[in-house]
Amino acid sequence: MVAVARNDRGQSVRSRLRTPEGYSLTVVTALDAARRVVAGEVKPGFHTPSLAFGADYILEFDGVTREDLDA
Numbered sequence: 001m002v003a004v005a006r007n008d009r010g011q012s013v014r015s016r017l018r019t020p021e022g023y024s025l026t027v028v029t030a031l032d033a034a035r036r037v038v039a040g041e042v043k044p045g046f047h048t049p050s051l052a053f054g055a056d057y058i059l060e061f062d063g064v065t066r067e068d069l070d071a
Helices: 022-038 049-053
Strands: 001-005 012-018 067-069
Touching: 022 049
Parallel strands: none
Antiparallel strands: 001 012, 012 067
């Protein structure tokens, strides 16, 4: 997948994220997130995965790579 982020000044950056098959990745990340929550690594309340575990959380999993397209 490719993501584009823009700021108020119109500047943008693009990155490509390559992952294993989506359903398999969902299972692995959901189980890991649940394990971390049970272990007390996350404060109570609502969090996205990146807020709970860091912006590069997804990169911790096998087969996931990010390529920044704008250098």
